[in-house]
Amino acid sequence: MTRSGRWGTVLGLTLTTAACGSGETPGASEHVTPIVRVPAPENEFTPVELEATVDRLITEINASSSRTMQMAVLLRNATGFWAPVVTAANRAMGELDATGSVVGPVAPSEDGTESEDLQNLQIQQAVADGAEGIGLAPISDVQTAAVDEAVASGVPVVTLDADVPASKRSIYVGTLxxxxxxxxxxxxxxxxxxxxxxxxxxxxxxxxxxxxxxxxxxxxxxxxxxxxxxxxxxxxxxxxxxxxxxxxxxxxxxxxxxxxxxxxxxxxxxxxxxxxxxxxxxxxxxxxxxxxxxxxxxxxxxxxxxxxxxQRQYYQGYLVPYILYAIKTIGLDATRKILAPQLVDESRVDTGLDVVPGDKIDAYNDFLGSIDANQ
Incomplete structure (x- = not known):
């Protein structure tokens, strides 16, 4: 199995499909080539500090014993605001040769089941299906118990966009x-x-x-x-x-x-x-x-x-698979040390904001287009 940082090779990854179709047993140790990614093109809006953080994660992951990993990224939606998250999470999973899926949206069912309940079921199903890490955009604090159950099963959870701070999730990634x-x-x-x-x-x-x-x-x-x-x-x-x-x-x-x-x-x-x-x-x-x-x-x-x-939601989606993979390969404490420039406390990563004035719309659109993050 080889890794690829070429964005074009991962753009075909879609919701609820495996990010890597090797057919090998998830979680099995194996020799893989080092991660090589293509960094985002330089632009006045490129968050150089977040790009540097990803590079540091890759350096430490490449120095560790490489392994395959199965993960799930569970989102509240897949379009509009969430479209860049889907693109980024699939891209990162492809670069990592991770198996698993990016799942969305969560919506009430015809029988009246609430979105929160459906997301709880998704968390449980991901654990049952063998996920070794879960990225979660929680709907509300109702997800606390389901997150704790996943962690108790040995599956680390990283939240994005919104948080369940009372839970045992490992790290939150997003806007403060x-x-x-x-x-x-x-x-x-x-x-x-x-x-x-x-x-x-x-x-x-x-x-x-x-x-x-x-x-x-x-x-x-x-x-x-x-x-x-x-x-x-x-x-x-x-x-x-x-x-x-x-x-x-x-x-x-x-x-x-x-x-x-x-x-x-x-x-x-x-x-x-x-x-x-x-x-x-x-x-x-x-x-x-x-x-x-x-x-x-x-x-x-x-x-x-x-x-x-x-809110840099693209980078939220991109960071989460890398953080999950790092937690599994080099450990949570080592991962936190790498994330330190963006950590505001022991467990929250601030991805920051892009402030876009009206006369910079075209420049910002060019930046979004360069990373396939248009909404």
Whole structure:
């Protein structure tokens, strides 16, 4: 068996199919050629620190006793925001010659079974099928027990995008929500008038969704420390969510005292802030957002959104298989040492944010295209 870092050789890997079809027994020790990867092309948006981390992992893995490994990466979805995660996880598994699958999406079944329950079953099935490591984008803290059961069976779990911090998962890889909210708030802060006013946050006050709440609180802390009033709109993903969100924010723009001086959205639907400002007849209000939804991109091109913040989900998907493989081959402690530049504590890897101003849209699209990470 040979390893290949050529991206073209792994692009054919698809959901729920093996990343390596050798037919050999998963987990069996064998001689394999060293991992050779093609690094991401250099670009102003290339996260050089994350690229260096992958290279360090490869160096240590290549110095160890190589082995095959079966793993599963379980995602909440496979399209839109998640498409780059699928591409990256399959690419990394191909470079590692790992067997296993990238599975998504998780959706309620016709019999009413909840998504959380279905994901718990996926975790259990992955263990039963012989996975030696699981990458998990958890739906909620409901996954804690299932994660602990997998770990108790000897299967390390690495979470991405969202976390189950009370579980025994080994490492979390992704955005640190409170600091991400603060970063976005500081982007908007530079655009606000010195005279104080009100800032609308399209975020979350839902204590059941801790990551969204933390992101919102991180942004709110920045604005309040700078002397601004803050109004928070609970983002709504329901069928009428866009209408309800825009109507609420429009009313605040029209009536708030002190007047609204800017809006910030913290999720992939945050382009609704620009829609609300337009509906209120105040399209000139500065708006910053999160993620790279096509509607967000359109508003960026029009100058209606000033900047957006991308969560580097491609690198989350790319790092997870390498971390799982490293844990299995060189151990968790050694893996943590390699990850140290991005670790904010013993178990959380901060993949950071890309801050993309409106005049950098084409450059950022070129970067995404260079790593096949377009949404």
């Amino acid at each position: 929500d409170r600091s991400a909210g603060a970063t976005a708030a500081n982007t908007l802060l530079t655009m606000l008038p010195r005279s104080r006013g009100t800032v609308i946050i399209h975020g979350s006050v839902n204590t059941a969704g801790s990551s969204g709440l933390e992101r919102t609180q991180g942004a709110q802390d920045v604005f309040e420390a700078a002397g601004y009033e803050v109004l928070v709109r609970q983002s709504t993903w329901a069928a009428q969510g866009e209408i309800e969100d825009v109507a609420w924010m429009k009313t605040q723009v029209e009536t708030a005292d002190p007047p609204v001086v800017g809006l910030i959205g913290l999720f992939n639907i945050s382009y609704r802030c620009a829609m609300a400002a337009e509906a209120a007849g105040k399209p000139e209000l500065p708006v910053v957002t999160f993620d790279f939804d096509p509607k967000t991109v359109d508003y960026l091109r029009e100058g209606r959104i000033k900047a957006t913040h991308i």
